[in-house]
Amino acid sequence: MAEYSPPTSEQEFQANFAQLKPRMNRTEAMLESSRCLFCFDAPCIQACPSGIDIPQFIRQINTGNVTGAARTIYEANYFGNACGKVCPTEVLCEGACVYNLQDVKPIEIGRLQSFATRAQMDSGEALFGPGAPTGRRVAVVGAGPAGISCACELRALGHEVDVFEAKAQPSGLTVYGVAPYKITNEETLAEMAYLQGQFGYSVYYHAPIASRADVEKLEASYDAVFLGIGLGSTSTLGLPGEDSAGCVGAVEFIEQLRQQHHAIAVGRRVVVLGGGNTAMDAASESARMGAEHVTLAYRRSKADMGAYDFEYDLAKGVGVEGLFNVAPVEITGNGKVEGVRFVRTATTGGQVQPVPGSEFVVPCDMVIKATGQSKQTTFLGLIDGLQLDAKGRIILDSRTGQTTNPRYFAAGDAGNGGAEVVNATAEAKVAARGIHEYLMSQDLSS
Amino acid sequence: MPDLSINFAGIKSPNPFWLASAPPTNSGYQVMKAFDAGWGGAVWKTLGVPVVNVSSRYGGVNYRDKRLIGFNNIELISDRPLSDNLREIEEVKKRFPQHAVIASLMVQSRQEWHDIVRASQDAGADGLELNFGCPHGMCERGMGSAVGQEPNVLRTIVEWVMEVATVPVIVKLTPNISDITEPALAARQGGANAISLINTIQSIVGVDLDQFSPYPIVDGQGTNGGYCGPAVKPIALNMVKNCAQHPGVQLPISGIGGIENWRDAVEHILLGASSVQVCTAAMHFGFGIIREMTSGLEQYMREKGFQTIQDMVGRALPNVKHWEELNLHYKVTASINEQKCIGCQLCYTACEDGAHQAIRLNEGTRVPEIIDENCVGCNLCSLVCPVEECITMERRDDGSRHETWQQRTVAGNIPTEFEDERAGGRHHWVPEPAAALGKEKHKTLPGKARQFEPVPTSPPVVRE
């Protein structure tokens, strides 16, 4: 009954993970851009966390000024192409488009955005360049959406930037976490290369900043440090049997999937634990990898799920089955996953309570825990005076991105606790301005 | 069942839809196909001394995603030998005796006119249309619009034609003239039986931004052409009306210009046309559009209770007045249906920047509000609103008063001085000029800039 067969080649993988927002051709872009009303004080702009001047770029596409459109987008958002494909537009720009109120399909803003930026990337022509050198140096930790966006903006303002990235590729979760049907590795990395080519920051890969010594080295060599480190690995649940073979964290599973495609295998029967967007992704991905049966288990009701409706619909659409008001109590099996023992739950006064005697086992050979990412509190503890809030998020000034250690700035998941690519890129731009303000107010000789 | 058939100045046709003289009537093959599809008549591609055409002949005007809202050509009259055309006319007439075949003609000398009129009649043409309209290529040779622009020459040629004509003669007028009724009158004086209008309007539809050449491009260069298609309908309608209302013209009118569907046709008819001609739409969509045209016309006639086309001809004319005859006491203002409004605020920005600052925005809602006192009832907001029937113009006067500019002039009650108290806008509120500075800057900034410009909490200070 599986909708998909396990992919055995890159071609089959790409077919199973066909792009949800495929690239528009010129005709489609013309037709779609023609529909935009050019609203006054457009609600779509307000709904875009990076504040792209949407009616402006759509009008530019429509008048054949695709380069101008790409400039409008990139001026506001360095992840212009990626965001067009991975943003939850249904709840952002497209969700705010006035056409919704007329029960007419909203403008496909995301696809138009990617149409323009992709054309620009492919042309290879630079839109921006580094600003006049200021003599200031900034270290950026993490080459995710936050780190790269901050690096671009800092370079535009004339500062020297070195980016330190623990992994092998730039763009953070855009290439390691986002579902493969939203964006391909090729186009993610093409945008990263396009940005680096224009702005000329250095990126050091396999270069985790992990120890107190690493931190001190940065502080000695740079005038300011930007933290774009995102979140950590999947939190553990503390269930018996959690370390069995076949029980994996969602973020880790997806990272493997994004990097190795059809070379990895999923179980025949997969249970995904969680009710957020990552759980929806992991469930959809398991189904598209050819799992025969995918169960999405959440401890509260369907309506309580944190995931966007359209993400749940996507998962349902590929055959995922929802199992609600259940909590896992044990991963069964002898060193190897054989099932998940659940207890039914009842929610009273907002509290989830197990219903005694209601336990049952869902047999499976793979468990994916999509129960949230941990915070990088240990690493952050290495930095003097850097305060975190109760949830482990870096405390920062939203106007400047400055942390409680004045030389440190931060943005993205590490500060907001885990949002979208567009939030990270927008916040990082603001933080870069904050860094600029800070650096230019410092006496260089000190 | 309404009767669509017409008798236009003696030319009978099963319906009022004729193909205009143009590429769709270039051959017997096309005309037969059109009649087969349901067209009532065809004005054959203009006959004369066959021409030589250039390659690359048409240019188009697109609006956003809409193709060919305007169309232009630099083609001349028929390039086929006269005898071929005449033989095919004969063949079509034999096969379609009830349909109207009209020969469009353009030659120079009196003798040529006599010869070609006789030849066309011999071939069985039901009528003749004299092409005094072509605005490019032929006029430079003293034909086409060169004749249409010279009422005296036009009259003379019509007289030559009438000397030998045994079938109805239609004179086709060029719009490239300031007063269309002058050539119309000349046609009447020359003895013509009908007029048709409009021919194409002299135009350049666009310029190639890379080759620096107008469209259509012939080896890197171009020339002015003749404009037609949906974009010219408003100009055609006005000219049809002018001819229909002129007491001296009094000739049947075949309406041409921007007709693409039954509505366009009905508009021409209501303003005085008793047959209509179509070119661009047939070139764009093929002969099949006739089905929609006849069915739409029939439905409309049924709904309105019109038995024949003639019942409708000129029905709108009594309501087309001179400006000074309009009621100055009639007053409408805009009204927004909040339930329908989608909050695009196009009406706001249109009235604010392009009209009379009669719409305001309120905190906490995207639905704009009409400021009744400031609204002059111009319609602009209702025209820009993308939602059907969302902004309506509501009548505010009680209909008891009727006074026109004419009447006020007679009564000596019109503004005559620069500072006249009687000026329409004398006590109409307008904001202080400086109130514009910085107004809503945070809403009109490019999106990115909004992030860095905090929304002002108090209105910007007006500099003295």
Ligand SMILES: Cc1cc2nc3c(=O)[nH]c(=O)nc-3n(C[C@H](O)[C@H](O)[C@H](O)COP(=O)(O)OP(=O)(O)OC[C@H]3O[C@@H](n4cnc5c(N)ncnc54)[C@H](O)[C@@H]3O)c2cc1C
């Ligand atoms: C499964 C999943 C699916 C998602 N899907 C979407 C989606 O469809 N659309 C969307 O908009 N968002 C999605 N997101 C969220 C989005 O990916 C993140 O919000 C965004 O990537 C955050 O960017 P960031 O730069 O803050 O962090 P990250 O993208 O996490 O980047 C942080 C980078 O820093 C590096 N790093 C961390 N610590 C160190 C260190 N000490 N030294 C050096 N380098 C370090 C990491 O290796 C990583 O490359 C998804 C997230 C997940 C987990």
Ligand SMILES: Cc1cc2nc3c(=O)[nH]c(=O)nc-3n(C[C@H](O)[C@H](O)[C@H](O)COP(=O)(O)O)c2cc1C
């Ligand atoms: C409502 C309106 C009022 C106009 N009033 C004037 C006028 O007072 N003086 C003038 O020279 N042209 C006037 N025009 C003509 C315009 O200046 C312009 O020539 C014409 O609209 C064509 O340009 P467009 O296609 O950009 O509208 C007016 C046009 C409009 C729409």
Ligand code: SF4
């Ligand atoms: S809200 Fe929709 S129609 Fe209005 S400007 Fe934005 S995309 Fe265009």
Ligand code: SF4
């Ligand atoms: S009718 Fe004209 S003046 Fe009145 S609100 Fe609309 S745009 Fe403004």
Ligand code: SF4
């Ligand atoms: S133009 Fe129409 S839909 Fe748009 S804000 Fe005005 S009333 Fe509402």
